[in-house]
Amino acid sequence: MTSTPIDGISDSGFERRTLLRGAAVxxxxxxxxxxxxxxxxxxEPAKFDFDPGYGPLRPVKDQTTGLELLCLPRGFEYIxxxxxxxxxxxxxxxxxxxxxxxxxxxxxxVHLVRNHERGAGPAFTSPAYNPAAGGGTTTxxxxxxxxxxxxxxxxLGGTIRNCAGGPTPWGTWLTCEETFGxxxxxxxxxxxxxxxxxxxxxxxxxxxxxxxxxxxxxxPATGRVYETEDxxxxxxxxxxxxxxxxxxxxxxxxxxxxxxxxxxxRRDGAVSYGTVSWVxxxxxxxxxxxxxxxxxxxxxxxxxxxxGAWYGNDRIYVITTDGGPARQGQVFELDPxxxxxxxxxxxxxxxxxxAPDNMCVSPRGGLVLxxxxxxxxxxxxxxxxxxxxxxxxxxxDLRGGTAGKDVPAADHTxxxxxxxxxxxKNGNWLFVNVQTxxxxxxxxxxxxxxxx
Numbered sequence: 001m002t003s004t005p006i007d008g009i010s011d012s013g014f015e016r017r018t019l020l021r022g023a024a025v026x027x028x029x030x031x032x033x034x035x036x037x038x039x040x041x042x043x044e045p046a047k048f049d050f051d052p053g054y055g056p057l058r059p060v061k062d063q064t065t066g067l068e069l070l071c072l073p074r075g076f077e078y079i080x081x082x083x084x085x086x087x088x089x090x091x092x093x094x095x096x097x098x099x100x101x102x103x104x105x106x107x108x109x110v111h112l113v114r115n116h117e118r119g120a121g122p123a124f125t126s127p128a129y130n131p132a133a134g135g136g137t138t139t140x141x142x143x144x145x146x147x148x149x150x151x152x153x154x155x156l157g158g159t160i161r162n163c164a165g166g167p168t169p170w171g172t173w174l175t176c177e178e179t180f181g182x183x184x185x186x187x188x189x190x191x192x193x194x195x196x197x198x199x200x201x202x203x204x205x206x207x208x209x210x211x212x213x214x215x216x217x218x219x220p221a222t223g224r225v226y227e228t229e230d231x232x233x234x235x236x237x238x239x240x241x242x243x244x245x246x247x248x249x250x251x252x253x254x255x256x257x258x259x260x261x262x263x264x265x266r267r268d269g270a271v272s273y274g275t276v277s278w279v280x281x282x283x284x285x286x287x288x289x290x291x292x293x294x295x296x297x298x299x300x301x302x303x304x305x306x307x308g309a310w311y312g313n314d315r316i317y318v319i320t321t322d323g324g325p326a327r328q329g330q331v332f333e334l335d336p337x338x339x340x341x342x343x344x345x346x347x348x349x350x351x352x353x354x355a356p357d358n359m360c361v362s363p364r365g366g367l368v369l370x371x372x373x374x375x376x377x378x379x380x381x382x383x384x385x386x387x388x389x390x391x392x393x394x395x396x397d398l399r400g401g402t403a404g405k406d407v408p409a410a411d412h413t414x415x416x417x418x419x420x421x422x423x424x425k426n427g428n429w430l431f432v433n434v435q436t437x438x439x440x441x442x443x444x445x446x447x448x449x450x451x452x
Contacts (some may be wrong), residue, residue, distance in 0.1 A: 034304035047202040052381055052389040053450030060394055062441075065403035069439070071393040076445030079238040081149040082114070082140055084438030085406035090153040094138065095124045098433035098440060100164030100215065100358055101419030102173045104196035110423050111196045112140040112431055113173035114440065115157060115162035120183070123155025129192065129202040135159040137175050142431075143441060144423050149442070158199030160188045162359055163230070164215035164418075166309060169223075170245045171196050176213035178230055180289045189213065189289075193247060207250040208239045209284045211291040215358070217316045219336040225333070226316045228306035228399065235292045235300045236318060238278060254278035255295035258341070262296050268438050269325045272342040276301075276334075308370070312361025317344070321355045321372060329356040330384065331367065345382055353380060353388060353396075360420045363427035370417035370432070379417050379432065383451045390442070392411035392417075394432055397407075407437035 034298035062069045062078045069444070072078070082088075084096035097116040116124075118134040125136060136157040141150040156175065163178035173194040180189040190209040194200030196347040214228040223244025227237040241251040258265070258279045279298035283289055296302060304323040309316065316334040328347035334340070344367075347353035354373030361367055367382040379392040396412040398405075415436040423429040430443045430452075 005240075022241055031345045046362075050306045052383065052387070052391075052452070054389075054391065054446075054452075057390060057393055062308040065405070066299045067162075067398075067401075067403055069396050069434075070441065070443075071395050071444065072445070073391070073450075075449075076443060078443040079147060080140070080439050080441055081142075082152055082438075082440040083405045083407060086152075088138065088154065090125070092125055092154050094152065094438070095136070095154075096433050096436070097135075098438045099162060099418045100166075100175070101421055101431060101433060102165070102167035102196075103421045103424055103431055104163065104167065104171055104173075105423070106197060108145060109150070110142045110144055110145065110429070111261065112142065112421070112440075113175070113194050113196060114138050114140060114419060114433065115165060115175055117161050117163050117178065117435070119160055119179075120295075121158070123157035125157040127156065127199060127202040128158030129204065130158040130160075130183060130186040131187070133158045133160045133186070133188070135162040135177070137162060137173065137200060139194075139197075139247045140440065142423075142429070144426070144429055147442070154192050155198070156192060156202065158202060159190075159192060163213070164228075164308060165191070166216035166218060166225075166311075167226075167421075168193075168218050168245075169220035173200075174216050174218075174225070174247075175200070176227075177188055177215060178212055178214055180210065180212050189217065191247075193288055201248075205247050206285045207253065208247065209237060209253050209281065209291050210286060211289065214307050215318075216335070217309040217311040217318070219311060219316065222336065226309060226336075226337065227320070228309050228318055229303075230291060230305050230307060230321075231292060233292065233296075234303045235295045237281070237295075253281045253284045253291075254298035255281060255292070255298070256341070257299045258301040260300040265301055265320075265330075267325060267327070268322055268323075269346070270343065272340075274340065276339050278339075286312065289351060307357045307372075310358035310359050310367075311362050312367075313365055317359060317361065317367065319356050319359055319369070321357055326350075328373075329353055331356070331359075331369070341427045345386055345388065350374075355377075356380070357416060358418045360422060361452045363422055363424070364404045364447065364452060368420045368422075368430070368432075368452065370420050372416035372418075374414065375411050377415065377417055379420065381450075381452045389451070392432075394434055396437070396439065398437070405437075410437075412436055
């Protein structure tokens with residue numbers, strides 16, 4: 001597949017705003033964070049008394065099925081689409097396990113590329129990297145002015161456990177395999193590139209590393225790709241392409257280093273790590289699961305289960321789902337221009353933030369965090385001042401009926417959120433998935449009234 005070089009391209013989908021900086025770091029370590037920690041230590045339920053401008057959550061009916069699938073603030077509404085087993089326009093049934101996603105504007109249409117975190121095959125669409133593998137991507141088309149879903153089709157097949165990934169400034173989706181292994185004689189554990197219109201390229205980008213990938217974020221100023229790894233002893237990587245915007249041409253893979261040697265952040269309460277450095281990874285496509293071990297032997301820092309990643313506000317944001325003193329997740333912020341690295345927010349307890357996973361940055365500068373913990377699952381907002389709030393809750397209880405959908409009639413309120421992304425031109429729509437039973441939502445409302 002031919003990609004557009006990064007030179008001369010528009011950053012319209014990656015607006016550079018100077019938010020979530022000094023005051024936010026102070027807030028994350030100062031009064032708002034301490035207040036939440038104090039509530040947790042006292043075994044009191046967290047009081048979400050911070051007012052982000054949206055108000056309390058309430059059940060809202062889906063405009064597609066009439067079911068109350070989500071709880072949202074007053075004034076917000078949504079349309080569901082692309083349920084598991086729904087027929088797509090290419091004649092294939094929608095695969096399940098909806099996960100990471102990105103949105104691209106083409107004229108008056110939004111094209112979304114959506115991951116499917118599936119394992120064994122057969123491949124559900126072509127082109128397919130491995131006919132025996134069941135993961136991949138589908139592409140959805142939405143009219144934001146009419147508020148209408150238009151079509152969907154398979155765009156890449158034959159991969160394994162496509163968990164997250166990330167959009168590129170040149171208009172493609174990087175889909176990541178959260179696995180390391182061999183299926184039917186084919187090696188997995190790679191990143192693949194998918195066009196925002198049409199089909200993806202089934203050729204793995206081996207120079208970006210073979211490991212348990214999660215998500216990526218691209219700095220449009222340099223074309224560098226920052227990669228997360230979902231392991232209990234993970235590393236944070238960056239890939240510097242030989243030709244910016246053309247990842248298939250190869251490049252250099254490195255891992256983040258804090259201080260002198262193999263700093264362990266997993267239970268760390270630090271807020272700022274200062275300027276970090278990067279160490280090389282020698283064998284990026286090994287036979288064994290050794291990429292992180294090579295990096296740590298060179299002094300790379302250790303993280304606990306790195307998950308979501310996103311570029312916004314001139315920063316790279318990454319998430320650990322169970323890192324930090326409370327083991328309930330952290331949000332890190334990296335300035336790619338200076339390599340300054342710090343903690344924007346660390347969850348003091350599951351009642352505040354329960355295992356964040358996917359994320360995105362609003363065109364207005366706030367962060368959206370998707371939970372993947374236990375119990376009722378929430379979508380959270382995180383403000384520039386370090387204040388966290390609940391924006392949505394999963395209310396997908398289908399025990400009373402599925403409105404004709406071919407999915408289990410069960411309580412799915414404990415299923416994880418994934419794939420959050422705003423419509424890139426105006427930011428009027430937030431797209432997000434509930435992984436099981438597999439539903440995509442388009443949410444709209446009075447965004448500018450509040451913190452997102």
